Amino acid sequence: MRKSKPKSKQTRRDRHEAEQEEISKLNQWIDSQKPDSGTNPLSLPPLPKDAPIGPLQDDKFSRYSGVTMFKELPLSKRTQDGLKRANFSKMTDIQRASLPHSLCGRDILGAAKTGSGKTLAFIIPIVEKLYKERWGSEDGVGGIIISPTRELAGQLFDVLKTVGKFHNFSAGLLIGGRKEVEMEKEHVNALNILVCTPGRLLQHMDETPNFDCSQLQVLVLDEADRILDVGFKKTLNAIVAQLPKRRQTLLFSATQTKSIQDLARLSLKDPEYISVHEDAETATPNRLQQTAMIVPLEQKLDMLWSFVKAHLNSKILVFLSSCKQVKFVFEAFKKLRPGIPLKCLHGRMKQEKRMGIYSQFCESHSVLFSTDVASRGLDFNKAVDWVVQVDCPDDVASYIHRVGRTARYLAGGRSVLFLMPSEMKMLEKLQTAKIPVQFIKANTKRLQPVSGLLSALLVKYPDMQQLAQRAFITYLRSIHIQKDKEVFDVLKLSIEEFSASLGLPMTPKVRFLNQKIKGKKAFGKSALLESEDSEKEDAAEIPGEKLDIGNFREESVARLKENLEIGDSEEEDGEKGFLQTKNAPNGSEAKTGEIEDLVPATRVLKKKKLKINVHRPVGTRVVFDEEGNTLPPLARVADRKNVDNSSLLDQDKREGYYKNMREQMKHVDKEDKVLDRQRRREKRIKEKMKRKIGSMGLEEDGEGEDDLSGSEGEGRKRKRSKIYFDSDSDNAEMTESKDNVGISTDSISLADQEALALKLLSSMHS
Numbered sequence: 001m002r003k004s005k006p007k008s009k010q011t012r013r014d015r016h017e018a019e020q021e022e023i024s025k026l027n028q029w030i031d032s033q034k035p036d037s038g039t040n041p042l043s044l045p046p047l048p049k050d051a052p053i054g055p056l057q058d059d060k061f062s063r064y065s066g067v068t069m070f071k072e073l074p075l076s077k078r079t080q081d082g083l084k085r086a087n088f089s090k091m092t093d094i095q096r097a098s099l100p101h102s103l104c105g106r107d108i109l110g111a112a113k114t115g116s117g118k119t120l121a122f123i124i125p126i127v128e129k130l131y132k133e134r135w136g137s138e139d140g141v142g143g144i145i146i147s148p149t150r151e152l153a154g155q156l157f158d159v160l161k162t163v164g165k166f167h168n169f170s171a172g173l174l175i176g177g178r179k180e181v182e183m184e185k186e187h188v189n190a191l192n193i194l195v196c197t198p199g200r201l202l203q204h205m206d207e208t209p210n211f212d213c214s215q216l217q218v219l220v221l222d223e224a225d226r227i228l229d230v231g232f233k234k235t236l237n238a239i240v241a242q243l244p245k246r247r248q249t250l251l252f253s254a255t256q257t258k259s260i261q262d263l264a265r266l267s268l269k270d271p272e273y274i275s276v277h278e279d280a281e282t283a284t285p286n287r288l289q290q291t292a293m294i295v296p297l298e299q300k301l302d303m304l305w306s307f308v309k310a311h312l313n314s315k316i317l318v319f320l321s322s323c324k325q326v327k328f329v330f331e332a333f334k335k336l337r338p339g340i341p342l343k344c345l346h347g348r349m350k351q352e353k354r355m356g357i358y359s360q361f362c363e364s365h366s367v368l369f370s371t372d373v374a375s376r377g378l379d380f381n382k383a384v385d386w387v388v389q390v391d392c393p394d395d396v397a398s399y400i401h402r403v404g405r406t407a408r409y410l411a412g413g414r415s416v417l418f419l420m421p422s423e424m425k426m427l428e429k430l431q432t433a434k435i436p437v438q439f440i441k442a443n444t445k446r447l448q449p450v451s452g453l454l455s456a457l458l459v460k461y462p463d464m465q466q467l468a469q470r471a472f473i474t475y476l477r478s479i480h481i482q483k484d485k486e487v488f489d490v491l492k493l494s495i496e497e498f499s500a501s502l503g504l505p506m507t508p509k510v511r512f513l514n515q516k517i518k519g520k521k522a523f524g525k526s527a528l529l530e531s532e533d534s535e536k537e538d539a540a541e542i543p544g545e546k547l548d549i550g551n552f553r554e555e556s557v558a559r560l561k562e563n564l565e566i567g568d569s570e571e572e573d574g575e576k577g578f579l580q581t582k583n584a585p586n587g588s589e590a591k592t593g594e595i596e597d598l599v600p601a602t603r604v605l606k607k608k609k610l611k612i613n614v615h616r617p618v619g620t621r622v623v624f625d626e627e628g629n630t631l632p633p634l635a636r637v638a639d640r641k642n643v644d645n646s647s648l649l650d651q652d653k654r655e656g657y658y659k660n661m662r663e664q665m666k667h668v669d670k671e672d673k674v675l676d677r678q679r680r681r682e683k684r685i686k687e688k689m690k691r692k693i694g695s696m697g698l699e700e701d702g703e704g705e706d707d708l709s710g711s712e713g714e715g716r717k718r719k720r721s722k723i724y725f726d727s728d729s730d731n732a733e734m735t736e737s738k739d740n741v742g743i744s745t746d747s748i749s750l751a752d753q754e755a756l757a758l759k760l761l762s763s764m765h766s
């Protein structure tokens with residue numbers, strides 16, 4: 001905030017007195033005109049035009065409840081100047097409704113639609129409170145704003161800097177993922193306002209010497225329902241335990257908590273419930289056009305690719321359910337070059353990178369693939385044109401926040417939700433929650449299949465195969481751990497088709513599904529299980545959920561009928577041609593009854609044992625070309641030269657291609673097994689020989705070596721014995737040479753070894 005120039009003693013004294021006077025007037029104004037508790041300022045008429053503002057005659061003051069302009073509020077000149085400079089003059093509804101109550105010190109439980117200006121509704125009271133208390137650096141922490149994500153905390157910090165530009169407070173942004181925690185510790189005690197994520201705040205409370213919040217005046221929870229939910233429960237309880245009970249508490253969200261328990265945890269004192277859009281016809285912004293359409297799981301990427309290609313001049317925010325999916329789709333689409341810059345954002349990225357991506361997306365037309373880390377609060381500078389939800393949100397609240405990244409303040413925006421046929425219940429839930437989602441159909445004529453290209457990509461880039469596999473597993477897991485079983489049922493997913501749609505040549509095994517499908521027979525620890533294990537952090541993105549492996553009903557997996565009702569009528573150019581309004585009987589939104597007709601019948605999936613070599617990580621087989629150079633995995637079965645991408649777009653050819661690849665994989669597997677058997681046999685014989693040699697007094701150390709092969713002093717430098725294992729081998733980790741082994745294994749063939757072993761054995765028995 002403002003850096004003041006050195007001033008003379010007299011000037012400082014004058015300024016101090018002027019401020020004292022201003023504060024005294026403000027307090028009188030606030031006190032004399034404060035609205036009754038429980039009243040709604042929005043129900044009062046605005047002040048008449050040209051009505052005097054502030055002090056009137058006879059020590060009276062103008063009314064500030066129900067006013068429409070910031071300048072009509074009892075705010076300090078410094079705050080007024082900050083607002084003016086940022087061009088904030090007219091208040092939004094949530095600001096009009098809450099500021100008259102919060103300025104007179106009341107606790108607030110505020111709810112208003114996304115993008116409706118809640119941030120100023122809590123930043124202004126903090127700044128004003130500290131100003132009126134004449135808070136200074138020696139007073140320590142006076143205000144804390146807690147945000148669920150780092151990016152949002154950064155954004156709130158920027159708004160605080162704007163509004164507080166002419167104040168003298170010190171403020172700090174304390175968020176995780178930054179290295180400078182030690183530096184923060186040195187300065188944090190001198191900060192007056194902290195904008196932080198819960199984890200970092202608690203870290204300072206636990207670790208920073210003399211960190212003291214006992215004088216806290218105002219606590220704000222932005223996205224309060226999120227911070228109060230189970231994922232942050234322990235952290236928040238620990239934080240609140242260290243805060244004074246006597247304080248003002250402001251809670252804001254577009255989807256506010258109504259839990260009495262939550263409020264009790266925060267010890268709110270007779271809070272004002274301010275829900276400005278409670279009686280509105282819709283729970284989402286009026287300028288937001290929302291659509292939904294059926295997209296089977298295996299067509300999601302085709303649909304997304306086609307959507308991106310049809311909107312190359314837009315700013316698009318795409319939500320997927322896990323980091324791994326974000327990574328895979330981002331990397332894959334990037335390699336396919338759709339013709340628009342692509343970016344990705346998820347919780348596993350380094351903080352600097354996250355912030356960089358966030359700022360870049362604010363600036364340019366591009367597509368941002370993201371997890372729910374970008375779903376709440378973020379106000380991307382230049383408006384987002386489209387929010388695309390490729391994966392269904394966890395619940396209605398999550399939907400509201402995701403689509404709320406567009407159509408902010410006075411801007412318009414559009415959103416589209418991909419729903420699998422098994423998720424149609426979500427549409428009902430949205431409509432019940434007053435969310436006007438129009439059901440549309442995609443124009444399949446404009447659909448650009450991408451899975452063929454993906455399978456070619458996976459062949460070319462070995463890393464992509466791992467990414468695809470992880471995306472596959474984490475997606476299934478994310479569905480598995482969803483709470484709302486009415487919407488999410490992993491057993492209804494068309495798993496093999498999904499795997500193929502990611503370009504995977506074979507369907508990876510998924511333990512939690514296979515356990516039930518295959519019966520009780522337990523698997524050994526396979527490559528797949530390892531990759532599954534490594535995804536656990538991804539699942540941890542969903543707070544409060546524990547993996548409940550093996551908690552499935554003993555049912556067959558149902559798979560959805562492939563041919564879904566997707567229209568194919570004539571398209572126009574561009575966006576309109578791509579997304580079409582579903583011809584619902586009433587011509588607009590689909591009604592609950594109609595939804596059932598749209599859900600295709602399901603059929604029972606054969607319990608099919610998928611054959612893969614469980615000991616071999618997919619795609620790590622080392623293959624050599626004729627010159628002895630290593631080739632990427634699968635290169636042998638899918639020589640790039642033989643892959644005609646265009647032909648892969650043809651469904652029949654694609655299936656043929658997969659079939660061929662599978663056959664060849666099986667063949668390769670067979671070869672592996674033969675090799676493996678041979679290798680084991682060699683190993684057994686070698687061990688036997690070693691035992692015999694040992695029992696004959698030939699030790700496997702330097703001395704024994706001398707006995708057998710002569711000393712180096714004789715100038716005969718023994719060739720190092722190297723044991724090469726390809727990465728498929730059980731002993732793949734043994735790649736280093738064993739110099740001390742008395743017998744060089746590469747100089748003795750298997751037959752020689754057997755002969756030697758026999759000789760040794762017979763010499764022992766003779």
Ligand SMILES: Nc1ncnc2c1ncn2[C@@H]1O[C@H](COP(=O)(O)OP(=O)(O)OP(=O)(O)O)[C@@H](O)[C@H]1O
Nearest residue numbers: 090091092114115116117118119120254377379409
């Ligand atoms: N009084 C105002 N006049 C003009 N613009 C405003 C005003 N108040 C807020 N805005 C602008 O409206 C946009 C949305 O505001 P803000 O981010 O506070 O919304 P929000 O209600 O917190 O949204 P969300 O629920 O998504 O967190 C911002 O760009 C902000 O600058």
